[in-house]
Amino acid sequence: MPIEGFSDYITPINHFFVRSHVYTPRVDIGQWRLTVDGEVANALTLTMDDLRRMPSVELVSVLECAGNGRGFYEPSMPGLQWGHGAVGNGRWRGVRLADVLKRAGLKASPREVLINGADTPLGTMPDFQRSIPIAKALHPATLLAYQMNGETLPMEHGFPLRLVVPGWAGDSWTKWVTSMTVLNREHDGFWMARAYRHPGKPVQPGRAVPPEAMQPVTSLRVKSVIAEPRATGGVITAEAGKPIVIRGTAWSGDAGPVRSVDVSVDAGRTWTPATMRRDQSTEFGWRLWEYRWTPPREAYYTIFARARDAAGNTQPLEQEWNPSGYGWNVVPRIGIVVDRSATVSGSTPGDATPITAPSTLKSTCLSCHDEDVIRQQRLTRAQWDGEINKMAGWGAKVSDQDRSALLDYFAARYGPRSR
Numbered sequence: 001m002p003i004e005g006f007s008d009y010i011t012p013i014n015h016f017f018v019r020s021h022v023y024t025p026r027v028d029i030g031q032w033r034l035t036v037d038g039e040v041a042n043a044l045t046l047t048m049d050d051l052r053r054m055p056s057v058e059l060v061s062v063l064e065c066a067g068n069g070r071g072f073y074e075p076s077m078p079g080l081q082w083g084h085g086a087v088g089n090g091r092w093r094g095v096r097l098a099d100v101l102k103r104a105g106l107k108a109s110p111r112e113v114l115i116n117g118a119d120t121p122l123g124t125m126p127d128f129q130r131s132i133p134i135a136k137a138l139h140p141a142t143l144l145a146y147q148m149n150g151e152t153l154p155m156e157h158g159f160p161l162r163l164v165v166p167g168w169a170g171d172s173w174t175k176w177v178t179s180m181t182v183l184n185r186e187h188d189g190f191w192m193a194r195a196y197r198h199p200g201k202p203v204q205p206g207r208a209v210p211p212e213a214m215q216p217v218t219s220l221r222v223k224s225v226i227a228e229p230r231a232t233g234g235v236i237t238a239e240a241g242k243p244i245v246i247r248g249t250a251w252s253g254d255a256g257p258v259r260s261v262d263v264s265v266d267a268g269r270t271w272t273p274a275t276m277r278r279d280q281s282t283e284f285g286w287r288l289w290e291y292r293w294t295p296p297r298e299a300y301y302t303i304f305a306r307a308r309d310a311a312g313n314t315q316p317l318e319q320e321w322n323p324s325g326y327g328w329n330v331v332p333r334i335g336i337v338v339d340r341s342a343t344v345s346g347s348t349p350g351d352a353t354p355i356t357a358p359s360t361l362k363s364t365c366l367s368c369h370d371e372d373v374i375r376q377q378r379l380t381r382a383q384w385d386g387e388i389n390k391m392a393g394w395g396a397k398v399s400d401q402d403r404s405a406l407l408d409y410f411a412a413r414y415g416p417r418s419r
């Protein structure tokens with residue numbers, strides 16, 4: 001989602017980010033069924049008509065990828081290098097997951113619901129399957145949604161049915177849902193036991209943490225983004241004595257909706273409350289805020305915004321680091337040049353020496369994914385070696401010779417950012 005998306009209350013579908021681990025599956029709605037089994041009294045097989053006959057619920061909720069903001073972490077880590085835009089605020093309609101589970105009849109002591117979608121893995125990559133604890137599954141806001149923003153759920157957002165888990169990061173929002181299994185234990189598949197885990201406490205930047213010492217990613221953290229004013233040619237300018245509007249949006253997770261956003265125009269020394277939109281106080285949606293300000297004199301101003309949620313959580317001034325780059329929510333900041341003669345100088349960071357790709361790049365890597373996922377990452381040679389190991393584990397065929405050619409290329413072209 002582009003930065004201007006943070007000025008919209010509901011994110012239009014054409015701006016909404018898409019994150020799919022593999023290709024979007026084609027689902028034939030005539031053949032499609034939802035099955036519910038495991039620790040239930042009556043296993044179910046439901047059609048879309050069956051679901052549409054059940055009571056429907058509509059709610060507004062933020063959908064944010066756990067890795068949103070990963071590209072800002074230093075030192076950087078493997079993974080999609082999201083900036084701000086792996087988030088959107090959607091209007092979702094569907095049936096409560098609780099109603100479907102009640103219809104199946106839960107047996108004694110259920111622990112989790114394991115959800116699977118129609119997407120199939122590449123090579124020997126493990127199938128994307130996630131579970132959620134029973135309490136979240138029974139939460140009245142957790143939905144099996146068939147509509148997004150008043151339209152039939154689009155293909156890339158999970159047609160015909162997706163999980164909507166308000167307050168939780170996107171990895172729990174399974175798309176293209178085809179089956180659900182109620183478990184009386186914790187699911188220990190790859191995507192729960194190895195991926196989407198967070199240390200739950202600050203760790204030394206750059207340090208590896210074994211998955212078993214981490215917990216599954218769940219709730220989003222309180223966060224605000226400054227959408228305007230925006231830069232032209234890399235610089236934000238304003239005139240002394242002339243009012244401007246600083247605006248953006250803010251949201252949180254399980255800790256309840258955002259109650260207030262404070263703005264500082266002096267790098268955090270003093271704070272003033274922004275005006276919150278009153279008609280947007282839903283439990284899980286975001287809220288737009290704005291702050292009108294007249295720069296008093298010519299100077300360089302550093303503007304901060306800090307959201308506070310219903311539980312009193314606020315954004316940190318310094319982002320703590322974690323190995324997968326989840327939960328980026330530091331106080332956002334912009335610099336404004338207030339100077340009548342401010343000139344706008346565009347800068348183009350250039351790559352003067354062309355580095356050519358080894359021929360093996362295409363056959364080894366680009367047969368499963370495009371170069372974008374590589375291009376956006378900035379890793380050390382050792383980190384790239386780790387990524388090649390991961391891909392080899394998922395079925396890529398890499399000879400020793402290919403590996404060293406690829407490593408030379410990645411290290412030269414996509415090495416760590418200079419600081």
Ligand SMILES: Nc1nc2c(c(=O)[nH]1)N[C@H]1C(S)=C(S)[C@@H](COP(=O)(O)O)O[C@H]1N2
Nearest residue numbers: 017018019020021065117157170173174175
């Ligand atoms: N079946 C399936 N569901 C999935 C995924 C996936 O790869 N397969 N990606 C997840 C992740 S990591 C995120 S952030 C959200 C993104 O949802 P969107 O593409 O509708 O924005 O979908 C989630 N649901």
Ligand SMILES: [Mo]
Nearest residue numbers: 065066170171
């Ligand atoms: Mo994600």
